[in-house]
Amino acid sequence: MSGPAGPEATRAQESPDGPDGPTAPPRAEHPDPPAPAPPAPTLPAPTHKVLKSLLGAWALAACSAEETAAVEEHLTDCATCADEAVRLRDAVALLHPEDNLDLDPRLRSRVLSACLGRRPARVPVPDWVAPYDAETARLDALLHDIGEAEWRAPVRLKWFDGERPVARDTTAAAVIGHLLAVDGLVAAVLGLPDPLGPLVAEGATPTERTEAFWTTAAGDPAGQAPGAVRGGWREQSHALTRTASFAGAEAADRPVPYGPVSLPLADSFVDRAFECWVHAVDIADAIDYPYASPSAGHLHRMVDLGARLLPAAIAGRRRAGLAPPPHALVPAGAPGRTLHLEVEGSGGGHWYIPLDSPGATTSAAETVAHVALDAVEFCRLAAGHIPPEEAAAGQTGDRQAIRDALYATASLSRL
């Protein structure tokens, strides 16, 4: 804003429009005369003020050819503008296209553990929360990089309904809504607000909660900016990690109701970490991004949870008539027929699964079958992403026992 004594005044006097002022705004960049345009030399020259206002656009090569020529002519006889022009053009040289350098997701755990090595935490994140903390951070990093169109990308959710694989088509945004709604079960147990509030009855299953969330405005991807659900999901996942850190060791056993069944809080965090990874892969596959597997330690916890849930899942299938009854009724605490589950690769290990009843103990002498498969393969089976007939690289022993175990693993999955 220069005053009348500034260079503008000098230029303005040369302008046929007279001095610049509120009543005579410079319109020289739009020569729009009512009469047919006179030949070029008599066109009013743009004022200093207008030319100065064009310097940014000029430096970015974002004005018309006539304007560019007018600015460049002006620079030869206006030192103030010439100085600014150089500065702004140098500034343009500092701009550069977004490099899209994705942060290596593994850096997070390396940086955090280096920090904790320098100063141990007074309030650590419990071991059983660590997989959830890591998996939610990995998914959030994926979401950080995706654009509006990718939020609407079709994502196919797959699971095994007990007898056959089923699928449901939805969008990336709806998948995050699903995670938010089911994580809400855990939030409620920790005394955090339930994102569904009064929308669902107490004891609603994960599926019921998801369906209810999808009918709300927040859960309807058509109703708002498609990435908006990310903020709510991330805020809740941070709050879950923080609150669980303060909850104390005895909280690990607190029951989290999943409809008719319940899991101890510690297992439930591992389950939510597992779901987070599974659905992150669903989204990553849909938009053609690479997505790595969890760290070995976290993968091990997920496989362990699946293996511990198997005896009850086998019994559940028998009750539902989906599997033949057990060979013998084994009293709780007594040894019974056993399946040796060998999970290979990073995160793997050996598990011995009682086949006759969830309460039976395992027995080396009565090991009737051996199944070997890779840890990631086991998780994909438990997520219902591969059919039980196609799983397991190595199978020896009682074929019905192997079939029971593989079908029960697939039956751990749900929407």
Added chain:
Amino acid sequence: MATEAPPRWDRKMQQRLAHGEAAALGELYDRFASLVHTLAHRVLSDETAADRVTREVFGYVWENPGAFDPRQGSLRSWIATLTHRQAVERLRQSQSDGESTPEEIEERVREASAAARADYIVTSMPAPLRAALDLAYLRRLDYRQAAADLGVTEDEARRRLRLGLQLLSTAHHAPRVVSPPAHGGVR
């Protein structure tokens, strides 16, 4: 996420870090890791070196949350300052291999610093200015098209482009960002 967190968030985070809460450290990383790593990479042009700076900066903040003074500015700008200083120090070390003259080293440090400051300015400038620059620079629109895209007058589009570049040009100046005396440095 370019938006500045409210000061209340900064102070709460500082208290939680001081209290030794590992979950707060995780949240701090989630919010600022991308800023730290990008700035370090801009100075050092090396992935491993940028990883190392990231580790150093978060280690320093975790060990010294009390060194942050909210009256001097936001947590975000403090962390950017620590990053810049740490990265420049590393650049100096890596260049002093006997092959470059001190003048050449200083020239490289100056260029890298300006580039890193410019990145920080772009991510911190008011959103309307950044949006105008993005349209003109990245999408190659002229200012009339940019005005139409933004729904503002052509005068306003010119003003935003000029103001945005003026802000950006301060990256070439002696860095205000380098040494607020109240803030300690990274070891």
